[in-house]
Amino acid sequence: MAWRDAKASRARLLLFTASIILGIAAVVSIQLFRDNLQDNIQSQSKSLMGADYLIDIDETPNERAQAIIDSLNPVASEVNFVSMVAFPKNGGTKLARVRGIEGPFPVYGKMETQPEQASSTYQEEGGALVDATLLLQYGIKPGDSIKVGELTLPIVGSLSSMPGNSAVTSSVAPPVVIPNRLVAKTNLLQFGSRKEYQYFYKATPETDLIELENVIEPMLDAERADLDTHTSTSRRLGRRYENMGKFLNLVAFIALLLGCVGIASSVHIYIREKLKHIAVLKCLGASRKQSFLIYLIQIAGIGILGGVLGGGIGIGIQESFPYILKDFLPFDVEITITTQPIIMGVVLGFLIAVLFALLSLLNTWYVSPLQALRISDTSGSKKPKQAKRIVFTIIIIFLFLFSYWLLRDVTYAMGFVVGMLITFAILAGIATLTMKMIKAWFPKTWGYTTRQSLLNLFRPNNQTLVLIVAIGLGTFLISTLYFTKDILLSKTAVGDSSNSANMIMLDVQPKQTEAIAKTITDNELEVIDNIPLVTMRIHSVKGLDAKAEEQDSTVQIRGWIYNHEFRTTYRDHLMASEEVIAGQWTPEVSNDDVIPISISENVAEDANVTVGDKMVFNVQGVLMETVVGSIRMVDWGQLQLNFNILFPKGVLENAPQFKVLSTKAPTEASSAQLQREIVSNFPNVTIIDLRQVFTIVEDILGKVSWIINFMAFFSIITGVIVLIGSVRTSKHQRIKESVLLRTLGAKNNQILKISALEYLLLGIVGSLVGIVLALVSTLLLALFVFKEPFVPSAIPFLIFLPAISLLVLAIGLSNIRGVLSSSPLEVLRREA
Amino acid sequence: MSKILKINGLEKTYTSGAKQLTVLQNITFDVEKGQTFSIVGPSGSGKTTLLGLCAGLDTPNAGNVELCGHDLNTLNEDERAQLRNREVGFIFQNFQLLPTLTTLENVSVPLELQGAKQAAKRGMELLAQVGLADRFHHYPSQLSGGEQQRVALARAFSNSPSILFADEPTGNLDDETGEKVIKLLFDLNKASNTTLVIVTHDLDLANRTQQILRLKGGEIITNQPTVTH
Incomplete structure (x- = not known):
């Protein structure tokens, strides 16, 4: 019976199958790539x-x-x-x-x-x-x-x-x-x-x-x-590839969630259309278990099939990753094909299909045979609250376990699940609020078509809640992906170099400084920076030197602090890439003062010091006592010289030092000319041509972006399927209403306007709320997961918002296009 | 009396797989303005299809329909809709009320579509005539079958139609309620001097009309005045 029924409903089950395939394909490809990457790193680490x-x-x-x-x-x-x-x-x-x-x-x-x-x-x-x-x-x-x-x-x-x-x-x-x-x-x-x-x-x-x-x-x-x-x-x-792995896991999570939403909405439509058949079957003597099993077997079967297909597609996709990323990784990734992804795909396909279909499947259990005799709408069959609660709990447990499996971190997994639930609740709340607001301020004097559109948003059988939640959730997930991509890419983003140096000369000996500066000016270029560099090591922190620290197991100082040769500088000002987050920056000191230095946030953390703590430095054999005056947050992503340890003026001027000079060469030719002159006269000087670095970084970013965009595109496709499924939920009802209006004399543009305004409003509200929520969630991700600064892009607002709204509009109108081009009876015959 | 509906050589076929299924053929008849007219026949005889063609809800494969002086074959979908909105009223077996609209809003829809300013006032008058003035704010799902059909009646007369098509108007109602609805239908029809075309398999109902057209297998068997009229 399950097979016979499914055979007759192939087209309707297509959306459902597509949601599973895409969700599983994303998870399988990303998981496989991650595992392959780890295996390769391990096996190739010797080489x-x-x-x-x-x-x-x-x-x-x-x-x-x-x-x-x-x-x-x-x-x-x-x-x-x-x-x-x-x-x-x-x-x-x-x-x-x-x-x-x-x-x-x-x-x-x-x-x-x-x-x-x-x-x-x-x-x-x-x-x-x-x-x-x-x-x-x-x-x-x-x-x-x-x-x-x-x-x-x-x-x-x-x-x-x-x-x-x-x-x-x-x-x-x-x-x-x-x-x-x-x-x-x-x-x-x-x-x-x-x-x-x-x-x-x-x-x-x-x-x-x-x-x-x-x-x-x-x-x-x-x-x-x-x-x-x-x-x-x-x-x-x-x-090193941890953040990329985290991002890819996020993509997998989002793609699968979108798939789950797709499953839930497409099964919802499917079962709703079947309720009358089920009622008839029950009239004919089918037990609750039998009617439930007919559809459960169908759903489970499709879940397994979708899992196999999704697994296959996932393998195909992951085969392409190493090719795209080959320049990004310091080794070749060899992809091995195992049966594991297929098993993973099948199990996951089965689980998500059954779990996310269960709420709708419950309808088949509780539908009354009386509904076969009733004329009224059959969607309103009541499920006991307890059964609903149990299903919800199982879904939440599954989501948590799945997140944990992906992220291998209980806190992150909890955060993701709670975040999703909060998002869901906010979207549902906003949908309800929208309905209440339209009802409260209903524009009674507006034209009929506008009023009819607005009425459709809050009247019985409205789809406001379902669509705002589905559109909002889809937009939220896609926008989160986009914003997250921004975080990762901005980490290595190349700043605007129009006013900054693009050539840096390192290792300049003090006696060479003047001659090199002259070479620069002789080439009609400007010396932008002339930074002194003093190398030193940390001798002791809070009175503890390396040996004492080693013997005292209670001291929490990272090993590199004592081993590292710090290149420090001194100046009387802070740079744009620095921000004091604790204490106070002292620009200059006289010789008898305690030396207040400024240290970067990461040194403060690893050396376990705070403002006021003592640090003694070994400057070329001379011990120099200092106190932490301030702690700075440094934007290391900027392509410029940043320092862990910064001294005020008036301390290190006489210490052995060398210089870093920088200039801006406007053309490649002027850069090459200057490089030739400096290399031939001062062979010890190292020149970094940032122009080349910019190009390389941009090239790498381009490749990483490609992967990110590809996976985002993958999720968007799943999102579109979810959208089609959600809008289709009310297709038959909307067609019926439009045909009736047509019968009563409504013209094409009146029917069009009624539907268009309704879907446009739903699209705008759903996608806007989704994007705003994504903004908040990405901010939280940036703070707690990626630990990177976040400057949001305007793209989701400028492109996603109108694109998704128009997409909702297009799908909505496509539902009634038959009504517009055919006679009412023809439409009704087709829909029967 | 002038003819409000002229049907000439109407034919309708449907394609089912590779097969052509002829539902109506050689249908020719007229309906006089102000006349009450019924179309009767067994299930599958093509009654509802004929009604749909008469009202411009579908297009014939051959022949033509002239409704209120307009040859429907020459009108496009929008023009036919406009004609229905001005001249035609409908009553369906399944009531066909819009579930998202209240009783009053459902009754006012045809006038609203015309852009009439007094739609609500006229809607209330009609609801009062069908005895449902106190239920104006209720939704269709809150009404009984008989009440829903009375709302549909009010809606059908809201645009003061020249002709009213009723498809099995008592098909989903019990005898008592059906009788009340039919009485209301004829009373309203008489008061507004509207032409009434009823599709039914109920011969008692058909006998209340002035003319009965009998269909069988998609063809006209008889078309004659009722004895009592």
């Missing part, structure tokens, strides 16, 4: 690192550190630093990451070079391996030469890939690999240069990396060195 574990240190290791390093027997080592390189052949210059390598690196994975053997011969030959893209950009070939600092050496191969390099980092500072023994000849490792020493190790099968981490890490910490195992790298990498 990413190039070893089982490594020790890194930002300065030449002292004796104790060197003893630890040697005792573990490194297979290879490197020193790397960022520097400008030049190509004598054509005078081209570029910022590059120079990696001076000694020994057979990498231990795992490989350096892909052209010619292939170059990766194993460059050390012997004393040549350089240069990033393949860089060679291409500058028209250089293996055999030409490269100048690194004061050293010129032959290029023996082009480097396509090597462990630890992503397309992003390579684009900003492409790798140039040289033999470690030649690094000294570059003369680039001077005071103030940012450099990193790395020692690579291969673990024996018996080595317990966690144990090793526990034993060696504290010893290395004391010597300002770090131990990284491939397992910790995999954890770190996982965290």
Whole structure:
């Protein structure tokens, strides 16, 4: 019976099936991609690192550190630093990451070079391996030469890939690999240069990396060195994509919720149309259980079918993710197809179909056989409140469990479910309020068509509540997605660079400052910034130095605080990217005062200090006592120099320091000219051309946006299906009314106006409320989930609001288009 | 007497799958202005289809309908609607009241569609005539079947139609209520001198009209005046 009935209702069940397919497809694709990403990170972490574990240190290791390093027997080592390189052949210059390598690196994975053997011969030959893209950009070939600092050496191969390099980092500072023994000849490792020493190790099968981490890490910490195992790298990498994962989970949650709303509304229409048949079946002797089961089996069957199809589509979609994101990830993602997504799709399809159809299915249980005999509308059959309550509770539990499964966090899951319930309640409240307001201030003197439209909004059988909730919920979910996308994208957004510097010169020695400034002005450019940089380390926090802190387990200070070499500056003003959130900023002090410094929010948190706490710094061997005067919130997303620790004027002027100069080169040619001059005269100076960074960041953002927009589009499609389903709820009733009006003499434009105004009002109210609610919820997400600032976009108001309102209008009018173009009896025959 | 409805060679067929189903053929008759006229026949004889064609609710495959001097074949859907709004009243077996409107609003709809300013006043007068003035603010779902049909009667006369079509007006009512409604229908009809066309299978009701047209299998069997008239 279930099969026979479903066969006859194929078209009506299509909306229902589509909702399930789309919802499941989104969840399956996103879950699979996330799992694949994690698996890949884990399995490829050795190749990413190039070893089982490594020790890194930002300065030449002292004796104790060197003893630890040697005792573990490194297979290879490197020193790397960022520097400008030049190509004598054509005078081209570029910022590059120079990696001076000694020994057979990498231990795992490989350096892909052209010619292939170059990766194993460059050390012997004393040549350089240069990033393949860089060679291409500058028209250089293996055999030409490269100048690194004061050293010129032959290029023996082009480097396509090597462990630890992503397309992003390579684009900003492409790798140039040289033999470690030649690094000294570059003369680039001077005071103030940012450099990193790395020692690579291969673990024996018996080595317990966690144990090793526990034993060696504290010893290395004391010597300002770090131990990284491939397992910790995999954890770190996982965290790097955490926000993207959170966003994709949000998309999955929203897509599935939209699917659920679609299921609920399409089953509602379906069952309502079937109630009379069910009443007849009951008259003929069908039990409540039998009539309930007929439709339950149908719904469950379609849920399973939708799950299988959705799972299949989900697999197809996730196959495309790695292709789109390949430049964003530092490794290749290999997609594996398993039976798990199909099982997940089927189970989820079954669950959501049955759960969200249950409220409507209850009608089949409680419908009276008498309704087969009654003329009146059959939609009003009463379900006991207890049954409704039970179904609602089950739905809420399911939503919570599903959110938890996606987010793996009880608080977030609770937040999501409570948020959805509040949204639902607000939408229902606003729908009721709208009806009450129209009723209270009904414009009795307005024309008939307008009055009839408004009457339809609050009179019996109105669809105001259902449509405002459905439209509002759909718009809310889609807009939340859009606003959230804004949060993620603005994190890396490139600020308006029209008035700011686009070239930054780092590592300028004090004695070079004047000459470089002159080079800039000689090129008819302006020196925008001349920032002093003083490197220092934290010696003690609140009287506790690193050793004391280590011995006192009650002290909550993060390890990096003592190990990090801070690059600080001093000035008498704050920048636009800084905001004091605690204490008071002191611009200048005289020599005898206590030194009130300003620290960034993250340092305050990790060093566990607040305003008034003492911090002692080691400035090139001299201990300097300071007190935390203020804590700043710093917008690190801005492409400019920001500082963790900021000193007032009058303290560090005489400390050893180097400078950062910046300028704005209006054209690419003027930028290239200046770079050439500075690199040839001051090889130690590093130039960052922000113009290139802007382009690269924009390119990456474009790709991330594509994924985000694609998934948002996916949700929008589901939303449209929900909308069609919701508007269709009243299709037959509206057609009947329109035909009757037509019979009584209503003209096309009168019927059109009545429907148009009603749907337009519903569309505007529903979508406006949805967008406003999305704004609030995204603000909460920004604060508590993403922990990022949120500047809302106007797009949802300018595009979503009119688009959704017009869509509701179009779907609404499409319901009655038959009435407008056909004779009344023809319409009634079709609808019968 | 002038003819208010002229039917000439009317034919209506429906397509059901690959098959053509002829519902009406060779239908020709006239209705005089002010006449009461009934169309009778067994179920499936084409009575309601004929009524729909006469009122311009559907279009014939062949033949033509002239209603109130207008050849319906020459009018488009809007023009036919306008003609109905001005000249025609309807009563349906299932009452067909708009569920979202109150009793008074339902009665006023034809006048509202014309843009008449006194629609509500005229609606109240008619509700009083059918004995439902005190129920003007009730919705159709709050009325009994007989009451709903009385509201439909009031609505049918609200635009002072030249011709009134009634499709099985007592089909959903018990005998007693049906009798009351029919009496009201004829009284109102007489008072407003409207032409009345009733589709029914109730021969007693048909016999109250001046002319009876009998249909069978989509064709006219007889078309003759009733004996009592």
